[in-house]
Amino acid sequence: MVTQAENELMTRIDGDAPMGHLVREHCWIPFALSSNLVHDDGPLPVRLLGANYVAFRAEDGRVGFLDELCPHRRASLALARLDGNCLQCIYHGWKIDVSGSVVDAPTQLVRPERFAANVAVVHFPVHEAGGIAWVWLGGGDAPPFPDLPFADSAYSYLCQSRVPCNWLQGVEGTIDSVHVGMLHQTWIREAAKMAEHSNLTFALDQPPTYETEPAPYGMRAAALRTTSDGGTYVRITEHLLPFVTVVPVGQAQPRSGSVFVISPIDDTHHLLFFGYFGDTPHSAKRPSEICMEGPGYEPDPHDYTRLRGTREDRWGQDRALMDAGHWTGFGRSLLEEDVVIQTSMGPILDRTKEHLSSSDVAVAHARRMLLDALAAVADGALPPGSVRSPEPVRLPNPLEALLRDGDRWEDLSFDPVPR
Ligand code: FES
Numbered sequence: 001m002v003t004q005a006e007n008e009l010m011t012r013i014d015g016d017a018p019m020g021h022l023v024r025e026h027c028w029i030p031f032a033l034s035s036n037l038v039h040d041d042g043p044l045p046v047r048l049l050g051a052n053y054v055a056f057r058a059e060d061g062r063v064g065f066l067d068e069l070c071p072h073r074r075a076s077l078a079l080a081r082l083d084g085n086c087l088q089c090i091y092h093g094w095k096i097d098v099s100g101s102v103v104d105a106p107t108q109l110v111r112p113e114r115f116a117a118n119v120a121v122v123h124f125p126v127h128e129a130g131g132i133a134w135v136w137l138g139g140g141d142a143p144p145f146p147d148l149p150f151a152d153s154a155y156s157y158l159c160q161s162r163v164p165c166n167w168l169q170g171v172e173g174t175i176d177s178v179h180v181g182m183l184h185q186t187w188i189r190e191a192a193k194m195a196e197h198s199n200l201t202f203a204l205d206q207p208p209t210y211e212t213e214p215a216p217y218g219m220r221a222a223a224l225r226t227t228s229d230g231g232t233y234v235r236i237t238e239h240l241l242p243f244v245t246v247v248p249v250g251q252a253q254p255r256s257g258s259v260f261v262i263s264p265i266d267d268t269h270h271l272l273f274f275g276y277f278g279d280t281p282h283s284a285k286r287p288s289e290i291c292m293e294g295p296g297y298e299p300d301p302h303d304y305t306r307l308r309g310t311r312e313d314r315w316g317q318d319r320a321l322m323d324a325g326h327w328t329g330f331g332r333s334l335l336e337e338d339v340v341i342q343t344s345m346g347p348i349l350d351r352t353k354e355h356l357s358s359s360d361v362a363v364a365h366a367r368r369m370l371l372d373a374l375a376a377v378a379d380g381a382l383p384p385g386s387v388r389s390p391e392p393v394r395l396p397n398p399l400e401a402l403l404r405d406g407d408r409w410e411d412l413s414f415d416p417v418p419r
Pocket residue numbers: 070071072073074075089090091092093094
């Protein structure tokens with residue numbers, strides 16, 4: 001049972017809120033698809049933890065990340081021109097390079113170089129991994145980037161969606177795997193028809209039991225099902241506190257699966273990054289193929305996870321599609337179903353009014369872990385998965401397996417799970 005105070009503590013990330021502090025000081029924060037940082041497209045407005053920034057791809061390929069407002073008279077640098085490796089403010093022409101130095105201040109006529117060298121520009125280090133650009137907003141030198149199973153993998157698919165609700169609803173949507181066989185049942189049936197992926201029908205036919213265990217980086221969650229010959233089929237999801245989750249897809253291989261990353265924009269918005277990485281089954285490679293819009297529908301990968309409406313029109317739900325056999329009436333993609341559901345809970349879900357059941361164990365565990373992490377940080381300790389940890393942070397690959405007699409899912413991994 002979550003109290004109102006706990007709900008506030010976990011969800012609020014703007015300004016000096018404790019959760020915002022935890023994210024800022026212990027995590028590299030995802031903010032954009034790398035493919036959306038294009039030199040010729042100009043600067044990208046970014047919002048994280050309730051504050052505004054601007055990012056840009058320099059001519060030499062590096063990514064600059066600055067406070068949005070120009071250090072001169074605070075015009076928005078989202079409007080700036082790009083000149084080589086610099087942003088040039090369109091108001092009075094100051095130039096700031098990708099490393100955060102003022103290299104030209106044409107409004108300063110007396111000793112301009114010396115003047116420019118003394119202007120402090122608020123800028124932050126960026127690291128690109130797994131097709132996503134991440135920023136370090138915390139104090140001091142940037143700590144090492146964690147080892148993530150999708151960091152160096154090729155993606156068969158990667159997209160982002162801006163979702164108008166609190167970041168924790170996005171995270172809990174990725175942990176709440178009990179919804180998959182219900183909410184996404186139409187998608188699963190279609191995907192299972194595409195062969196190679198027979199375990200998906202299994203997932204649909206039999207509700208699993210769930211078990212979790214804590215890990216140094218966060219949590220492992222197992223969905224367990226009994227097979228017809230009395231064995232146990234397990235799917236293990238790995239969660240890096242507080243917002244990275246990797247899920248097995250089909251016959252999981254090392255460095256393959258699906259990834260969900262949540263970027264906390266502000267108290268009532270988040271960005272969801274979703275992709276299939278590594279050698280995933282064919283049926284997972286083209287979500288567009290399993291859209292239900294019918295022949296000739298050409299989804300725009302940056303569009304078909306977006307909401308098509310508001311509460312007043314049921315977020316664009318297609319009731320005729322439901323009458324034709326589609327479970328949800330959101331036929332463009334599985335992601336659209338997730339985004340609609342999270343948004344339908346309201347800008348910040350009131351968790352005091354929920355009634356969690358036995359299959360919600362992973363969500364309950366994740367909340368307890370988050371509250372414990374907040375308490376640890378308040379006491380001056382490191383939360384699980386902190387990149388400030390002296391031990392390298394490594395998130396294992398997700399996996400699925402058939403357990404034999406005496407096997408324990410807790411012992412399974414492609415490589416040793418750190419303890
Ligand atoms: S406000 Fe940017 S150069 Fe003056």
